[in-house]
Amino acid sequence: MGEAKFDNPTEALLARHNAPRKGSDWAERTRHAARERTLGMGAAGRRDEYWRYTNPTSLNAFETPDVEILQLEEVPVFDGVEKLLITFVDGVYSPELSDDLSGEGLEISTLEDALSADIHWASDVFGVLETNGQSPVNRPFAALNTALAGQGVVIRATGKVSKPVALRYCRENTTSDALIHHVIRVESGADLSILENGAGASRLNTVMEVDVADGGSFHHLRAQGRDHTRLAMTHIFARLGAESHFKSFTLTVNGRLTRNDVVIDIVGGNTKASVAGACLGDGDFLHDDTIFITHDAVNCESRQVFKKVLKNGATGVFQGKILVKTGAQKTDGYQISQALLLDDDSNFLAKPELEIYADDVACSHGSTCGAVDENSLFYLMSRGIPRAEAQNMMIVAFLDEAIQEIENEALAEDIRARLLGWAERHKG
Amino acid sequence: MSTQESIAKDGVDAETVDAVKTVGEKYKYGFATDIEMEYAPKGVNEDIVRLISSKNDEPEWMLEWRLSAFRRWEKMTEPKWAMVNYPEIDFQDIYYYARPKSMIEKPKSLDDVDPKLLETYKKLGIPLAEQALLAGVEGAEEGRKVAVDAVFDSVSVGTTFQKELAEAGVIFCSMSEAIKDHPELVKKYIGTVVPPTDNYYATLNSAVFSDGSFVYIPEGVKCPMELSTYFRINAENTGQFERTLIIAEKGAKVSYLEGCTAPMRDENQLHAAVVELIIQEDADIKYSTVQNWYPGDENGVGGIYNFVTKRADCRGDRAKVMWTQVETGSAVTWKYPSCILRGDDSQGEFYSIAITNNMQQADTGTKMIHLGKRTKSRIVSKGISAGKAQNTYRGLVSIHPKATGSRNYTQCDSLLIGDQCGAHTVPYMECRNNSSRIEHEATTSKVDEEQLFYCRQRGMTEEEAVALIVNGFAKEVLQSLPMEFAMEAQKLVAISLEGSVG
Numbered sequence: 001m002g003e004a005k006f007d008n009p010t011e012a013l014l015a016r017h018n019a020p021r022k023g024s025d026w027a028e029r030t031r032h033a034a035r036e037r038t039l040g041m042g043a044a045g046r047r048d049e050y051w052r053y054t055n056p057t058s059l060n061a062f063e064t065p066d067v068e069i070l071q072l073e074e075v076p077v078f079d080g081v082e083k084l085l086i087t088f089v090d091g092v093y094s095p096e097l098s099d100d101l102s103g104e105g106l107e108i109s110t111l112e113d114a115l116s117a118d119i120h121w122a123s124d125v126f127g128v129l130e131t132n133g134q135s136p137v138n139r140p141f142a143a144l145n146t147a148l149a150g151q152g153v154v155i156r157a158t159g160k161v162s163k164p165v166a167l168r169y170c171r172e173n174t175t176s177d178a179l180i181h182h183v184i185r186v187e188s189g190a191d192l193s194i195l196e197n198g199a200g201a202s203r204l205n206t207v208m209e210v211d212v213a214d215g216g217s218f219h220h221l222r223a224q225g226r227d228h229t230r231l232a233m234t235h236i237f238a239r240l241g242a243e244s245h246f247k248s249f250t251l252t253v254n255g256r257l258t259r260n261d262v263v264i265d266i267v268g269g270n271t272k273a274s275v276a277g278a279c280l281g282d283g284d285f286l287h288d289d290t291i292f293i294t295h296d297a298v299n300c301e302s303r304q305v306f307k308k309v310l311k312n313g314a315t316g317v318f319q320g321k322i323l324v325k326t327g328a329q330k331t332d333g334y335q336i337s338q339a340l341l342l343d344d345d346s347n348f349l350a351k352p353e354l355e356i357y358a359d360d361v362a363c364s365h366g367s368t369c370g371a372v373d374e375n376s377l378f379y380l381m382s383r384g385i386p387r388a389e390a391q392n393m394m395i396v397a398f399l400d401e402a403i404q405e406i407e408n409e410a411l412a413e414d415i416r417a418r419l420l421g422w423a424e425r426h427k428g
Numbered sequence: 429m430s431t432q433e434s435i436a437k438d439g440v441d442a443e444t445v446d447a448v449k450t451v452g453e454k455y456k457y458g459f460a461t462d463i464e465m466e467y468a469p470k471g472v473n474e475d476i477v478r479l480i481s482s483k484n485d486e487p488e489w490m491l492e493w494r495l496s497a498f499r500r501w502e503k504m505t506e507p508k509w510a511m512v513n514y515p516e517i518d519f520q521d522i523y524y525y526a527r528p529k530s531m532i533e534k535p536k537s538l539d540d541v542d543p544k545l546l547e548t549y550k551k552l553g554i555p556l557a558e559q560a561l562l563a564g565v566e567g568a569e570e571g572r573k574v575a576v577d578a579v580f581d582s583v584s585v586g587t588t589f590q591k592e593l594a595e596a597g598v599i600f601c602s603m604s605e606a607i608k609d610h611p612e613l614v615k616k617y618i619g620t621v622v623p624p625t626d627n628y629y630a631t632l633n634s635a636v637f638s639d640g641s642f643v644y645i646p647e648g649v650k651c652p653m654e655l656s657t658y659f660r661i662n663a664e665n666t667g668q669f670e671r672t673l674i675i676a677e678k679g680a681k682v683s684y685l686e687g688c689t690a691p692m693r694d695e696n697q698l699h700a701a702v703v704e705l706i707i708q709e710d711a712d713i714k715y716s717t718v719q720n721w722y723p724g725d726e727n728g729v730g731g732i733y734n735f736v737t738k739r740a741d742c743r744g745d746r747a748k749v750m751w752t753q754v755e756t757g758s759a760v761t762w763k764y765p766s767c768i769l770r771g772d773d774s775q776g777e778f779y780s781i782a783i784t785n786n787m788q789q790a791d792t793g794t795k796m797i798h799l800g801k802r803t804k805s806r807i808v809s810k811g812i813s814a815g816k817a818q819n820t821y822r823g824l825v826s827i828h829p830k831a832t833g834s835r836n837y838t839q840c841d842s843l844l845i846g847d848q849c850g851a852h853t854v855p856y857m858e859c860r861n862n863s864s865r866i867e868h869e870a871t872t873s874k875v876d877e878e879q880l881f882y883c884r885q886r887g888m889t890e891e892e893a894v895a896l897i898v899n900g901f902a903k904e905v906l907q908s909l910p911m912e913f914a915m916e917a918q919k920l921v922a923i924s925l926e927g928s929v930g
Contacts, residue, residue, distance in 0.1 A: 049509070326847070341862030344832065348866075354853040355511075356872050359844035363872040367857055370865035 009043045012062050013144060017179060020150025023115035030127035034146035037131070041138040050137050053317040053349040054259055054288040059141065059203070059233055064175045067202035070227040076168075077223040077251075077418060078195050081411065083166040084108075086153055090171055091178020091201045093151055097170070105159035105190065111152035111181055122154050122183045129209040129237035133263035137292065142235045142261070145207040149181035156185045157192035157216070164193035169200030169225065176201040182208040186216035186244075193408075194218075199225020199255070204232045214241040214268055220248040221411055223418065228254055229284075235261045242268025242297065249406050251415055252279040252287050253422050259288040266328075269297040276305040276405035278415070280395075280422045281314030281346075288317035289337075295328040304335040307402040309395050311342035311426065320365070321353040328358050335365035340372060340398050342391075392423040455722060456923070458692030461548045465581070465663050466532060468525035474498060477635050480525050480582075484604040484638070487611060497624035497634035504628050510791035511820045511852055512760050514696070514733065522698055524636045526663040527583040538586045545585050549578055552689060553916075554658045573653035574685070575600055579670055581663045582638035589653065596652050598682075599644040603671050606642035613644055617675055621704035621741040621768070629700040629762075630737040633669045637702065640670035645680035645711075654910060656685035659699075661721070661732065667698040674704070676711035678744065683714040683910055688757070690722040694730045696759060701736045709744025709771065714752070716909050717765075718917055721757035723924075726815070728787030731759025738765035742774035745800070749775070752908045754917040755782040755790060756924040764822065766795035769803035769831075776805045779905040781917070783898075783924045784817030784849070793823035793840075793854075798831040798864070807838040810902045812921075814845040820852040827864045834864040842872040843901055845894065895922035 006012040014035065022028065044056040058065065084106075087097035093110050101108045114122045127146045133139060155165060167182070178201035186192050190213075200206075204225075212218050224232060232255060240246050252258050262275050279287045293302045308316035318337035339348035348369040356363060372394050380390035396419055403419075406412040468479050477498050481491040506517075530542035538546075554576060575589035577600065584602030593600045599610060607614050624634035641657040661668045676682055690697065699721060705713050715738075724731025734757075740749040751765040767776030778794040796805035805825065813819040821840045842851035853870045875897055883893035899906065899921055906914050906921075 329847070339859070341859070344829070344861045344863060346862060348857070348859045350855075350857040350868075352853075352855060352857075352868070352870070354842075354870060354872055355850070356842070356844065356852060357850040359847045359849070359874045361844075361872060361874070365853070365868075365870050367855075367868040368866060369857065369859040371862040 009060060010039050010140070013043050013060060014038060014148065016062060016177060017148045020148060021112055024118050026123045027115035027126070031147050034127055034143050037134065038140055038143040038147055041140050041143065044140050048138070050290055050319060054257070054286060058231055058257060064177045065202045065229065065231060066175045067227055067229045069171050069174060070199070074421070077197050077414060078166055078411070080414070081164065081195070083164045083195060085166050085168060087168045087170060088151060088180060088200060090173045090176040091151055091180055091204070103161060103163065105157055105161040107156040107158065108165070109154050111154055111183065112150060114154035114183065121156060121185060125185055125209050125211045126183045129211065129239055130207060132239070132265060133237040139235065139261055141205055141233045142207050142237070145179050145181055145205050145235070149179035149207065151179065152181040152183070154183045155192070156187065157190040158187050159189070160191050161193070164195050166195040169196070169198035169204070171199055171201065171227070174202060177203045178205065180204070180206045184208065184210045186210070186212045186218050188213040188215045191217040192219070194220045196222040199227040199230045199232070202230055204230070207235045207237070210236065210238040212238065212240050212244040212246055215243050216241065217245040218247070219407060221406060222250045223415070224250065224252045224255060224258060226254045229256045231257045233259045236263070238264045240264065240266045240268065240271045240273060243270045244268065245271070246273040247405065247407060248275050249402070250277040251418060252277065253418065254281060254285060256284055257286050259290065262291045264293045264302070266293070266295050266297055266300045266302065269299050271297065271300045273301070274303040274305070274405050276303070276402045278399045278402040278419065279308045279316065280419065281308070281310050281316065282426045283312045283314060285314040286317070287315070289320070291320040292323070293321065293333070294323045294325065295331045295333065296325045297328055299330040300328070301332040302334070303405065305402045305405050306337045307399045308339040308348065309342065309399065310339060310346035310348065313345040315347040315349065318350045318352065318367070321355065322363055322365070324356045324358050324361050324363065326357040329360040331358065331361040331363065333361065333363035337367045338398070339369045340395065341369065342372065388427045392420070392427065395423050396420055455692060457552055457689035457720065458722060459551065460691035461544060461662050463542070463544050463662070464529040465526050466529050467523050467663070470523055471520035472524050472636060476524050480636055480638055483525065484607065486607055489615065490607055493619070493624065494635050497631050500625060501628070501631040501635055504631060506628050510762050510822070511818060512762060512789040512791050514760050517698060517733065521665070523663065523666040524669070525638055526581040526666045528580060531583050531585065535586065538588065541586050545580060548660065548662070549658065552658070552660065554578065554687070575653055575655050577602055577641045577657045579639055579657060579659045581661060581666055581668060584639045592652070597646045597649050598651050599642065600655055601642055603637070603640035603642050603673065610642070610644070613675065614642070614673070617704070617706055618673060621706060621739045622702050622737050626737060629735040630702050633671060633700050633702045633737070637669045637671040640672045640701070643674040643682065643684065645676045645682050647677040648679045650680070651682040654683050654685060656687065659686070659688040661690035661697055661699065664693060665695060665697070667700065670701050672701070672703040674713060675706045676708060676713050678708045679710045681712045684716070685910060686715070686717045687720065689720050690732055692722050692730060696731055696733055698733045699735070703736070703738040705740035705749060707740060707742045707744065707747035707749055710746045711744065712748040713740065714750045717753040718920065719753065719755045719757050719761070720920060723757045723786065723788050724759040726786040728759065732757065734758035734761045734763060736763040738763065739768065740766065740776065741768045742771050742776065745771040745773055747771045747774040750777040750908065751794065752779045752905065753781070754905070754909070754920060755780065755792060756920045758790070759788060761790040761792050763792045764794055766797070767805060768797045768799065769805065770799045772800040773802045774800055775803065778807045778809070779908045780809045781812070781902045781905045781921070782819055783812045783921060784814070784819045785924055786815040786817060788817045791820040791822055793821045795824040796826070796836060798827040798834045798836070800831060802833040803831055804834065805836045807840070808904050809840040810905055811840070811842040811851055812845070812898055812901070813842065813849040813851045816848045818850045818852070820854060822854040824856040824858070825866055826858040827860055827866065829860045832861050832863045836866045838868040840870045841901070843898065844872065844874050
């Protein structure tokens with residue numbers, strides 16, 4: 001933290017960022033409350049139960065990390081998809097690199113514009129879902145984001161949206177500390193897809209608040225940036241109404257530290273939610289999925305499917321929870337977390353929790369960890385497939401259960417190609 | 429047990445009230461023995477620690493050990509991470525030492541023990557005579573012997589079969605006797621598995637433990653009979669702090685059972701025990717517990733707070749330990765029998781059934797620390813929750829980088845009976861090499877309506893049917909218990925769930 005002028009590390013954390021452009025009264029009130037909330041809970045530390053496996057020191061550090069920008073020659077992910085493109089460079093919205101903020105079935109604006117409006121629907125969502133998600137576990141980086149983020153988009157889907165909204169996070173500066181905050185509302189019967197890709201900053205902190213009304217559908221697909229030493233701390237806070245649909249999938253390939261928090265509150269009956277992820281890490285890499293799904297309505301289904309492939313000392317963390325509240329009968333909760341360790345130096349640390357207060361439920365979780373199965377490898381090799389290639393086939397097959405959670409087949413194929421690409425580059 | 433029926437259960441018709449009332453009475457061991465007691469003054473301070481030490485005629489080093497634990501304890505705070513809620517315990521409002529007056533002069537043999545005490549144990553089904561079998565067990569093999577150490581409040585009343593065991597080289601006695609008669613063994617091993625600094629309750633225990641059992645099985649000896657300790661809390665406002673130490677030398681083998689009960693009282697009583705197991709090369713300890721402390725009544729009044737630290741250290745290669753526990757009693761249970769698998773190829777197993785009914789709360793599980801190569805562990809935990817009870821499995825499996833080729837299998841299943849209770853699973857899995865494998869499975873479900881219907885059709889009452897289904901659910905664990913306990917445990921499962929069916 002280094003800076004002696006602050007009384008405590010949390011103040012230093014807040015002081016790291018410039019104040020955003022001033023918004024209207026309601027927005028400033030929300031920001032002020034978030035600031036107080038951040039100071040109240042303090043910075044994340046190793047002694048916090050949900051930071052026991054991931055050291056938050058580099059996320060808390062006052063100095064912005066210097067991260068080399070990865071130059072890629074391959075076709076960027078989601079390139080072939082027709083989309084509404086919105087670009088952020090080092091965490092700042094770039095109108096030049098973005099499409100017009102309009103689309104069929106969509107109301108869309110920047111966060112700055114929405115927060116300066118005196119009356120805006122976003123006031124019911126901005127900072128509200130994040131606050132709900134602070135209990136029972138504190139998420140200080142999310143509160144900090146609400147307090148200080150000036151960049152992001154505010155999207156309201158009112159009907160069937162013809163093409164996905166793609167949020168692209170580019171980098172030009174080797175040192176940048178970005179706070180991005182998106183507010184999304186999917187109205188009753190509407191259907192919205194969001195694509196996200198890129199590293200965005202040398203240290204990125206994002207919050208996406210998603211309010212899905214009764215009968216709404218939300219699809220989220222994300223490919224996090226591969227810049228080797230970048231740090232990322234992301235949050236999704238979702239509130240799901242009755243008969244709604246929520247799907248989120250994240251692909252993470254390299255990066256020094258990634259912490260993805262997903263907090264879902266199912267408040268209406270007959271809802272389906274799925275959160276999935278595939279991650280591949282080689283070397284100095286830590287990837288942490290912390291998922292918290294609360295069932296507070298009857299007859300809902302939730303799925304958590306996370307797969308990690310780790311080598312050369314990479315660490316995978318999974319902390320997942322299904323909380324079934326009293327009265328949330330007929331809940332079907334499923335959770336699986338698995339890791340494939342390609343060598344003896346890699347680690348998998350998992351805490352898959354169930355907390356259940358209703359009796360007519362079927363909840364299960366499974367978690368496994370181990371090496372590539374030698375018998376299967378032998379089988380493939382005996383069919384003339386070289387060992388390294390056989391191993392890659394097994395890696396891709398292992399991750400496929402998570403990929404299958406993606407509804408759009410074309411996008412799933414795009415993700416599969418990226419996995420194979422990684423396996424080829426990191427062969428042997 | 430449809431929602432409708434459960435709502436009906438909450439109604440206030442007379443029949444329901446009567447049915448619920450009988451539940452509290454079902455605790456068979458709730459009687460108190462009227463016996464003259466000698467107490468240490470209430471509360472805990474250095475003088476009380478000195479007093480307990482002097483009552484046991486302990487050497488100076490033991491007192492110093494206790495005092496240093498006490499000084500540390502004063503600086504510690506109670507752990508809050510478990511999913512249990514109870515009013516703050518006033519640690520100064522407890523008697524830390526209570527012994528029957530007839531025990532002031534230690535009886536020379538069981539024949540000299542106060543008949544009232546013997547009667548108490550007889551009533552509990554644990555006759556302290558050197559007879560072949562525990563009472564009430566039918567159909568057990570002829571000639572099976574069980575040696576018993578009976579602990580009554582703060583002191584050991586007597587230990588059976590000591591002579592026969594001594595002939596085999598086995599030392600089985602109370603902890604206080606061991607400190608006097610085998611100080612070199614106690615000094616060498618006490619606190620080496622659960623250090624006095626381990627946790628709040630273990631540290632308190634280290635300071636004020638009054639008695640407990642001590643077992644030493646020399647190299648190559650297979651203990652000729654089952655050993656058991658029966659813990660009884662009788663005195664009011666008294667905490668029981670016992671300490672058990674079992675050492676199995678190279679190639680030794682022993683099966684140890686532990687049972688516990690307490691009278692029905694409106695006050696909560698504290699039980700904070702420490703159990704240490706030391707297992708050398710090729711040795712094998714099987715440790716079984718049937719915990720049936722008074723659970724409190726249906727409104728959560730009274731009952732034992734059971735805060736126990738149990739740990740086994742597999743020091744030698746191929747050492748083996750098996751923990752089996754049936755937890756049906758206590759108002760609050762906080763207990764994690766653990767295994768440190770230090771020796772190569774050592775093995776740890778943990779089988780648990782935890783049943784909570786009414787207002788009971790249990791937060792229990794295990795830790796498997798894999799340090800040696802090719803170490804194996806297996807965890808089977810069955811949690812059953814009824815009434816308004818909360819039942820949590822909390823466990824850690826940690827495979828260290830050097831513990832290559834290790835293996836863990838964990839299964840934890842929860843069964844919910846009624847819609848007012850909770851079942852929770854909090855496993856931690858840490859795998860730090862790739863030649864090891866961890867597998868974890870957990871499920872939560874309710875008693876299957878179809879199974880229930882099937883049993884009801886065959887003329888069973890609903891309660892009988894639930895007991896049968898639950899016994900089936902818990903079979904894997906019940907089977908790993910020694911026979912005497914398996915029978916008792918099966919009956920306990922049925923009793924604990926009585927009144928839980930709408």
